[in-house]
Amino acid sequence: MTGFIPRGPADRARTPAPAEAADRARTSAPVEAVDHARTSIDHARTLAGQVQALAGGEVTAEALAERALADIARTQPTINAFRLVRAEAALAEARDADRRLAAGELSPLLGVVVAVKDDMDVAGEPTAFGCPGDFPPKSADSEAVRRLRAAGAVIVGKTNTPELGQWPYTEGTAFGETRNPWSAEHTPGGSSGGAAAAVAAGIVPVALGSDGAGSVRIPAGWTNLVGVKPQRGRISTWPEAESFRGITCFGPLARTVADAALLLHVASGRHPGDLHVPPAVDVRSAATRDPGRLRIALSFRPAFAAVRHRLDPAVRARVLAIAERLAALGHEVAEEDPRYGPIGLTFVPRSTAGVREWVGRVPQARLLDPRTRANARNGRFLGGGVQRLARAAEGPLRRRVGEIFRRYGRGRRTDADYGHTAAARRGPRRAR
Secondary structure, three states: OEOOOOOOOOOOOOOOOOHHHHHHHHHOOOOOOOOOOOOOHHHHOOOOHHHHHHHHOOOOHHHHHHHHHHHHHHHHOOOOOEEEEEEHHHHHHHHHHHHHHHHOOOOOOOEEEEEEEEEOOOOOOOOOOOOOOOOOOOOOOOOOHHHHHHHHOOEEEEEEEOHHOOOOOEEOOOOOOOEEEEOEEOOOOOOOOOHHHHHOOOOOOEEEEEEOOOOHHHHHHHHOOOOOOOOOOOOOOOOOOEOOOEEEEEEEOOHHHHHHHHHHHHHHHHOOOOOOOOOOHHHHHHOOOOOOOOOOEOOOOOOOOOOOOOHHHHHHHHHHHHHHHHHHHHOOEEEEOOOOOOHHHHHHHHHHHHHHHHOOOOOOOHOOOOHHHHHHHHHHOOOOOOHHHHHOOOHHHHHHHHHHHHHOOOOOOOOOOEEEEOOOOOOOOOOO
């Protein structure tokens, strides 16, 4: 496809945002994971719906926690979303939330049950990050988890991830394989596959994952969720000043744009030790305001390919269908590829350095996957000057890729508001 996709009616009273269009597309539900399969988004199982129900006294936090724990027990044999379940602690936190609600306390997530990926610290629990072995309990929450608790959230458990978040599927010797709630024969993706599976199955309304090279976005695409990789520092990664040499960010997984915005809003904020401190933004307002007519650059080109690859026909068809939907809603859509440059070459030294650092913390490193140990060795070989060159290239590459937001459309000077592309070149692979 070349040129501009035909616009929809020009006299719309309001032009829906791309995010709103995506929410409208989520009209069917997982059929494998839970027995409350739905044909549309169940408001009572959204984050916004549960906040509203708790505030109105229509449900108790304890009841929500009990339901989540029952769903976990029922789905673990098939979906296997959780590495660790905090049953007693979650119920105690929920009862405390009910007492605070009864006393009239107002907090953004008071009593809502959420999950976090197993690369975030929860006080009193180990952080294994998908690795086998016996890990000691952490003495304090990660900053992001601390903010969730401060907002009143009940942390029901920690979700599965492959070893050190290295692969776009979620499996490992430590926990087995996590499966997709839409089809248990397929992976939910990775590395935030457990978090995505927990949300897609309706076990929790939202979960916090992490993303370096698609680890939130790929599972979101493969489980029909909203996934956001925000900029560095938007959600603190402390006790890491930056994660994986500045590659990895924490981000929300949710079933609606409004829920993703609320979780991002609550989890956002800096720790004094953070290396990256972006300016504050009002994401909740951004998710609901009228965007006007947007200019959207459509790209079918994968970002990390060393040689030019084509999208799987099924993936390309879905990307095109969404682009056509956006055009029909009144937005201006044109096919234009970002100038990615050698992003992959600069990514590898930084990612393997992060693996090497994490492997040094694993109590029984001999139990790790041979690929993990190999990547840790590569992190040592690609240190020093190679690492410095990779970091030095970040600024020029960022400006190069960002050109598409200043110039797109053949022969035209304009600004693109958004880029629309595939989260992955292929769809989810079959589970093993």
